[in-house]
Amino acid sequence: MALIVQKYGGTSVGSVERIQAVAARVQRWRNDGHDVVVVVSAMSGETNRLIALAEEIQPEPTARELDVLLSTGEQVTTALLSMALHSLGCSAVSLNGGQVRVLTDTAHTKARIKSIDKERIQSHLQQGAVVVVAGFQGVDQDNNITTLGRGGSDTTAVALAAALSASECQIYTDVDGVYTTDPRVVGNARRLDKITFEEMLEMSSLGSKVLQIRAVEFAGKYAVPLRVLSSFEEGPGTLITLEDESTVEAPVISGIAFNRDEAKLTVVGIPDIPGVAYRILGPISDANIEVDVIVQNVAEDNTTDLTFTVHRNDMARAAEILQNTAEQLGASEVRTDDKIAKLSIVGVGMRSHAGVASKMFGALAQDNVNIQLITTSEIKISVVVDEKFLELAVRSLHEAFELDQAV
Ligand code: ASP
Numbered sequence: 085m086a087l088i089v090q091k092y093g094g095t096s097v098g099s100v101e102r103i104q105a106v107a108a109r110v111q112r113w114r115n116d117g118h119d120v121v122v123v124v125s126a127m128s129g130e131t132n133r134l135i136a137l138a139e140e141i142q143p144e145p146t147a148r149e150l151d152v153l154l155s156t157g158e159q160v161t162t163a164l165l166s167m168a169l170h171s172l173g174c175s176a177v178s179l180n181g182g183q184v185r186v187l188t189d190t191a192h193t194k195a196r197i198k199s200i201d202k203e204r205i206q207s208h209l210q211q212g213a214v215v216v217v218a219g220f221q222g223v224d225q226d227n228n229i230t231t232l233g234r235g236g237s238d239t240t241a242v243a244l245a246a247a248l249s250a251s252e253c254q255i256y257t258d259v260d261g262v263y264t265t266d267p268r269v270v271g272n273a274r275r276l277d278k279i280t281f282e283e284m285l286e287m288s289s290l291g292s293k294v295l296q297i298r299a300v301e302f303a304g305k306y307a308v309p310l311r312v313l314s315s316f317e318e319g320p321g322t323l324i325t326l327e328d329e330s331t332v333e334a335p336v337i338s339g340i341a342f343n344r345d346e347a348k349l350t351v352v353g354i355p356d357i358p359g360v361a362y363r364i365l366g367p368i369s370d371a372n373i374e375v376d377v378i379v380q381n382v383a384e385d386n387t388t389d390l391t392f393t394v395h396r397n398d399m400a401r402a403a404e405i406l407q408n409t410a411e412q413l414g415a416s417e418v419r420t421d422d423k424i425a426k427l428s429i430v431g432v433g434m435r436s437h438a439g440v441a442s443k444m445f446g447a448l449a450q451d452n453v454n455i456q457l458i459t460t461s462e463i464k465i466s467v468v469v470d471e472k473f474l475e476l477a478v479r480s481l482h483e484a485f486e487l488d489q490a491v
Pocket residue numbers: 093094125126131132157219220233234235236237238
């Protein structure tokens with residue numbers, strides 16, 4: 085008998101039939117003797133629909149009112165799911181963020197949770213009820229409704245699991261777990277039984293959008309075991325946990341993440357003097373443009389080149405700023421390229437294994453994939469390549485590291 089927090093995303097509660105299926109699943113957990121707290125998202129498409137409505141009236145909706153509006157989506161699904169449980173004869177009660185008292189700061193539309201009252205939830209649980217909580221929302225100290233940012237229901241679920249010391253936080257979604265890489269690119273990509281928080285962060289920040297990044301950070305910080313599973317089929321899903329002894333035996337590489345969202349900018353022929361990196365990147369960050377990979381080489385002829393990547397949507401603006409700086413510095417040229425892709429191999433096992441990078445480069449060489457940039461961290465090696473070679477590169481690395489094979 086354990087306390088489980090389950091979170092169902094928008095597609096899982098996207099219709100009456102699906103809500104009924106969720107209710108049946110919740111009831112099975114109850115019948116097995118578990119206490120269950122359920123966190124729900126709004127029905128799929130609902131949050132977007134509400135935002136569009138708001139924007140028809142006010143192009144940049146007042147944030148406080150937008151939160152009042154958006155929070156209704158999750159309130160609908162808590163009530164419907166509770167009703168579905170009642171009609172199965174299962175005791176259940178719905179609570180919105182304010183009723184639980186999920187206390188947040190006042191940053192409307194991107195609020196952060198400060199604390200969660202557990203008394204009310206616990207007393208409902210003691211009376212044998214399933215507690216159905218509206219995800220994505222809270223209240224500030226003056227009881228203004230706040231929301232946590234898109235995808236925020238994951239964070240609600242993890243925060244509740246942490247507050248209630250739940251045995252597990254289960255995130256039910258439309259995929260049956262975290263994969264070694266995108267199965268649409270590599271046919272024999274494999275569902276991972278287990279992955280560490282750190283690896284999951286690298287995988288999700290690179291585009292495996294299974295979980296909200298903030299929720300993974302939160303779960304890692306409070307050591308809440310997190311499980312991603314399908315709400316449409318039975319299966320163990322993927323458990324996201326702390327690194328432990330069993331991870332020592334784990335594969336060197338857990339997965340391959342990639343994205344096509346970045347663009348590359350290079351300033352060529354910069355005088356090689358102190359402060360140029362700062363003068364080039366300062367104005368970029370002042371413009372609130374996030375920089376990812378940065379590479380600068382050793383200078384030979386008293387000039388150097390500096391290359392970095394930004395989100396593709398920011399490339400034009402970044403290029404404009406660079407033109408300016410380049411002229412001031414007397415650099416010879418600014419080059420841009422948005423036909424690039426970044427891919428990374430990720431794995432905590434890298435820490436204790438040599439030769440991972442050379443194996444990666446060897447596999448890419450064999451397939452004639454030219455590497456443009458390389459960066460590494462303790463548990464990740466990333467390369468930037470021409471986007472037309474991305475899929476080939478991912479497949480060849482998946483094969484080289486035998487990621488299709490269970491360990
Ligand atoms: N309904 C919100 C959204 O669509 C929160 C969530 O689904 O997690 O972003």
